[in-house]
Amino acid sequence: MEAPEPGPEAGGGPGGSVEIDPDFEPQSRPRSCTWPLPRPELSAAQQEAGGPAAAEEEGAGGAAAAAGPGRAEGARGPGAAAARKGGSRRNAWGNQSYAELISQAIESAPEKRLTLAQIYEWMVRFVPYFKDKGDSNSSAGWKNSIRHNLSLHSKFIKVHNEATGKSSWWMLNPEGGKSGKAPRRRAASMDNSSKLAKVRGKASKKKASLQAAPEATADSPGSQFSKWPGSPSSRNNEDSDVWTSFRPRTSSNASTISARLSPIMPEQDDLPDEKLLPSLVYSSASSNVPPTVTEELELIDGLNLMSPSSSMLPTQQSASGGPVQRDSSFSLRTQNSAGQASTFGTSLFNPVDISLQSSVNCFSGPQTLEALLTSSSPPPSDVMMTQVDPILPQTGSRLNSQTFLLLGGQVTQNKTSPVNARGKPLAQQSESIGASALPSMLSVVASPQNTASMPTLKAQVPAPTAQAVHLGTQPLLSSVSSAPFGVNQDRLPTDLDVDMYMENLECDVDYIINSDLMDGEGLDFNFEPILSTPSYPNTSQASNHTWVPS
DNA sequence: TTCCTTAAACACG
DNA sequence: CGTGTTTAAGGAA
Numbered sequence: 001m002e003a004p005e006p007g008p009e010a011g012g013g014p015g016g017s018v019e020i021d022p023d024f025e026p027q028s029r030p031r032s033c034t035w036p037l038p039r040p041e042l043s044a045a046q047q048e049a050g051g052p053a054a055a056e057e058e059g060a061g062g063a064a065a066a067a068g069p070g071r072a073e074g075a076r077g078p079g080a081a082a083a084r085k086g087g088s089r090r091n092a093w094g095n096q097s098y099a100e101l102i103s104q105a106i107e108s109a110p111e112k113r114l115t116l117a118q119i120y121e122w123m124v125r126f127v128p129y130f131k132d133k134g135d136s137n138s139s140a141g142w143k144n145s146i147r148h149n150l151s152l153h154s155k156f157i158k159v160h161n162e163a164t165g166k167s168s169w170w171m172l173n174p175e176g177g178k179s180g181k182a183p184r185r186r187a188a189s190m191d192n193s194s195k196l197a198k199v200r201g202k203a204s205k206k207k208a209s210l211q212a213a214p215e216a217t218a219d220s221p222g223s224q225f226s227k228w229p230g231s232p233s234s235r236n237n238e239d240s241d242v243w244t245s246f247r248p249r250t251s252s253n254a255s256t257i258s259a260r261l262s263p264i265m266p267e268q269d270d271l272p273d274e275k276l277l278p279s280l281v282y283s284s285a286s287s288n289v290p291p292t293v294t295e296e297l298e299l300i301d302g303l304n305l306m307s308p309s310s311s312m313l314p315t316q317q318s319a320s321g322g323p324v325q326r327d328s329s330f331s332l333r334t335q336n337s338a339g340q341a342s343t344f345g346t347s348l349f350n351p352v353d354i355s356l357q358s359s360v361n362c363f364s365g366p367q368t369l370e371a372l373l374t375s376s377s378p379p380p381s382d383v384m385m386t387q388v389d390p391i392l393p394q395t396g397s398r399l400n401s402q403t404f405l406l407l408g409g410q411v412t413q414n415k416t417s418p419v420n421a422r423g424k425p426l427a428q429q430s431e432s433i434g435a436s437a438l439p440s441m442l443s444v445v446a447s448p449q450n451t452a453s454m455p456t457l458k459a460q461v462p463a464p465t466a467q468a469v470h471l472g473t474q475p476l477l478s479s480v481s482s483a484p485f486g487v488n489q490d491r492l493p494t495d496l497d498v499d500m501y502m503e504n505l506e507c508d509v510d511y512i513i514n515s516d517l518m519d520g521e522g523l524d525f526n527f528e529p530i531l532s533t534p535s536y537p538n539t540s541q542a543s544n545h546t547w548v549p550s
Numbered sequence: 551t552t553c554c555t556t557a558a559a560c561a562c563g
Numbered sequence: 564c565g566t567g568t569t570t571a572a573g574g575a576a
Contacts, residue, residue, distance in 0.1 A: 090554085090575085097554060116566065141556055148556085151568050158567085167566055 093129035098142075098149040101127060102156065106172050113159060113169035119146055 089095055096104075105122035106114050114122065120143055124134025133140050150156045150170055159169040 099554085144557070145555060147565095147567060148569085149554090151566095 091129075093127045098145050099153050099155065102146060102149055102170075103172055106156075106170060113171040115161065115169055116147065116150070116167050119150075119170065 091097070093101070101123060102119055105119050105126075106112055108122065109118070120134060123130040123142070123146070125131070130142060133142070150158070155173050157171050157173045159171055161167065161169045
């Protein structure tokens, strides 16, 4: 039924269109990277094939056609065709599974979060196979599959997004459970890895119709804990709403935790199970954050978040972009904006990119997170600074934690909720704060460079999680190695050196690596390019990139 | 067997 | 209607 897709892609018309390359990254992406991401399968596929995207498409096309019709068989049917090539394309679009594609999509987003619609968009834009069928109309089965994958795998987490009124954000679970299962290891080490080890109980079974407990539908916004009591950071809470609501994914691994904790009562009873909780707890331990929150924080934290609302650093983007329309996220083609052309990547995802992430310790309060996550609203939209640069070679490990902690900590306090007076006062505020406060902290940190120097701080913070610092991310600059910080530097405290930046960057990278690849297990794929690719190919997504998937 | 895709039913706003 | 969740089935490695 929904396979009407016709032949568009397959045959016909498309012939010409074929190359999406040009398509998706017309000019905008050149350096910046709209979606910082690497082409999904292109690289891989191409690599193998060696060539011609066209071929790919064609193959795909054919496959596509087939796919529609026959359920399962469709999938592979085409495969044969593909197979002929190198023998690898599993699906019409390449080797990657939906889950992988989704991951890439999310990864590619500046903030690592995307709405369902955006994910679709991404698919359409980057994966040749879907290119033709994207858009509107027939929601091909692929969309269904996307949804299915999102829900199914614990590797994806859903974050409530109320600002846009759209659907929730989908993010990658730091430790995610790769596939729907696999409890993997729980973090034994307290370093940072703990994250949530989810265990998948899998007891789901039927939901029957209603009897399902309330928790089943965690949809309820955060009614229960959204407000979690006693917000530690009570300082601000004007907007506290629901922010990330974990998706309980009942049957999935996540469910475990969520089921247990989230369902109700953030109270302390959550400790029943020795296994999971501990992990969660650790993070929150220091603060009073309710378990639930903790969890979230953790997750989020892992991904990237920022610290308290104010923590942001100065940014510059705002200048150029000026008014970024946050909500317009969809306007993919926002290139128009005054020259910014940040490409839709930005816009697509969401203009607002936060920036700094803090670790849990900061406890910045849900609100913050919320804000950030939901980002659409009052967040410091403009803040952004570094971004992940592909370059940074080594891995710095995590010394930054302190840095970041510092920032976080202090900032946290400072901040408050000024709310905006104008439109995006926050930004301003942050700026100010950033300017004044940060510098000092930074300087402090900077000097030492090592952890050793700051015992105190460290002590304060439990820091296991502190790994992530990650500052904003903005494609805009994407300065990458070339002139990256120039801009930022302006605004940033002079105290810092490039090194600092580097460190930050490192963090990013490192962090990313950790989070994304961390397990390494199955993921070797993609994003790496980002990191590894030293220079952006600009448009060339087609060639180069040799990261081989294993 | 397990992983993955596809399809579809069902709930929710 | 779009989102999300979940179950089921078939195919491939």
